[in-house]
Amino acid sequence: MWVESVRVAKNWMESRLKGEDGYSKYMDGEKTFIDEEKIFKTLKENRDPKPARIRSIIDEAIESKECLSLEDCAALLNVKNEELWKEIFQAAGEVKKQVYDNRIVTFAPLYCSNYCVNNCLYCAFRRENSVEIRRRLTLDEIRREVEVLAGMGHKRLITSYGEHPLSDVNYIADTLRAIYSVKVKGGRGEIRRVNVNAAPMTVEELEILRDVGIGTFQVFQETYHRKTYSEVHPPDTIKGNYFWRLYCMHRALEAGVDDVGIGVLLGLFDWRFEVLSLLSHSIELEEKFGVGPHTISFPRLRPAANTPFVQNSAYKVSDEDFMKFIAVVRIAVPYTGMILTAREPEHIRRRVLPLGITQTDFGSKIGIGSYRESYNKQEAKIQQFLLGDTRELDEGIRWLAEMGYIVSFCTAGYRCGRTGVKIMKLLKTGREKIFCKLNAILTFKEYLEDFASEETKRVGEELLEKELKEVKDLVSERTYEKLIEYLSRIEDGERDLYF
Amino acid sequence: MVKGISTSKLEEIAKVIAEEFGISVWFAEVVGRRWSYLAGSVISEPLPSVRFMLDEKLGLVVETDDEKLAETVFDYVRKLIR
Numbered sequence A: 001m002w003v004e005s006v007r008v009a010k011n012w013m014e015s016r017l018k019g020e021d022g023y024s025k026y027m028d029g030e031k032t033f034i035d036e037e038k039i040f041k042t043l044k045e046n047r048d049p050k051p052a053r054i055r056s057i058i059d060e061a062i063e064s065k066e067c068l069s070l071e072d073c074a075a076l077l078n079v080k081n082e083e084l085w086k087e088i089f090q091a092a093g094e095v096k097k098q099v100y101d102n103r104i105v106t107f108a109p110l111y112c113s114n115y116c117v118n119n120c121l122y123c124a125f126r127r128e129n130s131v132e133i134r135r136r137l138t139l140d141e142i143r144r145e146v147e148v149l150a151g152m153g154h155k156r157l158i159t160s161y162g163e164h165p166l167s168d169v170n171y172i173a174d175t176l177r178a179i180y181s182v183k184v185k186g187g188r189g190e191i192r193r194v195n196v197n198a199a200p201m202t203v204e205e206l207e208i209l210r211d212v213g214i215g216t217f218q219v220f221q222e223t224y225h226r227k228t229y230s231e232v233h234p235p236d237t238i239k240g241n242y243f244w245r246l247y248c249m250h251r252a253l254e255a256g257v258d259d260v261g262i263g264v265l266l267g268l269f270d271w272r273f274e275v276l277s278l279l280s281h282s283i284e285l286e287e288k289f290g291v292g293p294h295t296i297s298f299p300r301l302r303p304a305a306n307t308p309f310v311q312n313s314a315y316k317v318s319d320e321d322f323m324k325f326i327a328v329v330r331i332a333v334p335y336t337g338m339i340l341t342a343r344e345p346e347h348i349r350r351r352v353l354p355l356g357i358t359q360t361d362f363g364s365k366i367g368i369g370s371y372r373e374s375y376n377k378q379e380a381k382i383q384q385f386l387l388g389d390t391r392e393l394d395e396g397i398r399w400l401a402e403m404g405y406i407v408s409f410c411t412a413g414y415r416c417g418r419t420g421v422k423i424m425k426l427l428k429t430g431r432e433k434i435f436c437k438l439n440a441i442l443t444f445k446e447y448l449e450d451f452a453s454e455e456t457k458r459v460g461e462e463l464l465e466k467e468l469k470e471v472k473d474l475v476s477e478r479t480y481e482k483l484i485e486y487l488s489r490i491e492d493g494e495r496d497l498y499f
Numbered sequence B: 001m002v003k004g005i006s007t008s009k010l011e012e013i014a015k016v017i018a019e020e021f022g023i024s025v026w027f028a029e030v031v032g033r034r035w036s037y038l039a040g041s042v043i044s045e046p047l048p049s050v051r052f053m054l055d056e057k058l059g060l061v062v063e064t065d066d067e068k069l070a071e072t073v074f075d076y077v078r079k080l081i082r
């Protein structure tokens, strides 16, 4: 039985590797948009930048909200003066405020299957990790997990799957349908947006996900550095194909999935190189499709069961460098959403949130079936890695509110055509932040009405009052009146009202 | 293009609506719950919007809180794309 399933997985992997390449047509001959030589040269040529240059780069970025050039970005990365870094941190916060204001979108991860044909050295789900207990949730189990998540008040999920015939595109599509079908608390608890973190796919497969209502399609390159990439992703695996992965967002955009999320796994290679690569990727997508990445993610390597690579990595990113990474990405790609996950412990989250984070998760469990079955403990043998922050959603929301952030569960954008070039324009002109604020207020109010503890309700109502005062100066009288009308309709029991 | 209408034609219609009614509209390709922007106004005012289906794939978003006006615009657009 076991031998048979290994054979099926092997055949499946081979058939995927043999298929049409899915990337040559986007390439310029042999060249990709990641020009390593140019990146290293740019880093070298922009050493020791003068403070005046750094200040003018910052001012220009805040003003234009366009991507930085590689040269300007390299100059920021090469700053040595810690006082100047403080200015960069402040500027990063300002960019976030101008594009998204003080709202933080929240979500929860849902790990559906940990079978995987790949063998990434840093991952507990790798096929040769014999201590990992393998499991794929049935659709009934998925629904039960979602009942717990929707019952907490979550409206957005990110689902995650290993790469395996058992979790192919049809299974993923089925899980999305199952998730959207769940309603709890008389319909007040429901998931309105499902983002997907999965393996790269063909255009046809991505069309299937588009049709079942995928939110963002997320694939991280892990590292853009070719040599490192091939060292950590064995060549006899699907993931060993650097190009197939590098161009998966081209295929997603071609398939009409116009929210794409890119990212790196920090700790595999030099973080400065990865920043310039993420910037190159963003510029490439904007040039080719008119749409940059919806989000950028940057998880740091975390301990995982029977995975010694994590301890031995030579490129671990310190807390100080992590802050610098986030601030520079924020300034370099001003319009993108930036995701900080519960991999990071509370004290780090507190430090880096002001640098431009737009999304974070709470109440997260990353074991397969963990929401329903083992609610309060982490289990290394069914997790990809160990979390640094396991606070509940309610506590997280209160924590953020006490710091002046309003949590948003907004899922309006992709349901009313604010996508593609439209969302890019709204973000770059600073207008999207007004929609963000209005929809944050409405979804926050829903949360307070339906799910909040008494303590969170008290802190939340105070924050709402402050937000309403602020928003009054930002919008027309007519819009403000509409907002007030919507809030009272929410109090009367209506749900899912948005701008 | 959806129903044989080009995006440039949709752009034109959005301009006509802005001139005739003084409000913004945009068009989206509708697949399931996703409304992907196709053409029309890119800069929106923060107003509620009303959504209509022009056919099984083409959506119209009218930016107004006046539902009657939105209906009128919807009818007008339907005539223009016929």
Ligand code: SF4
Residues within 6 Å of the ligand: A116, A117, A118, A119, A120, A123, A124, A125, A126, A127, A161, A162, A163, A239
């Ligand atoms: S990182 Fe992803 S592809 Fe690699 S082994 Fe883990 S689950 Fe599989």
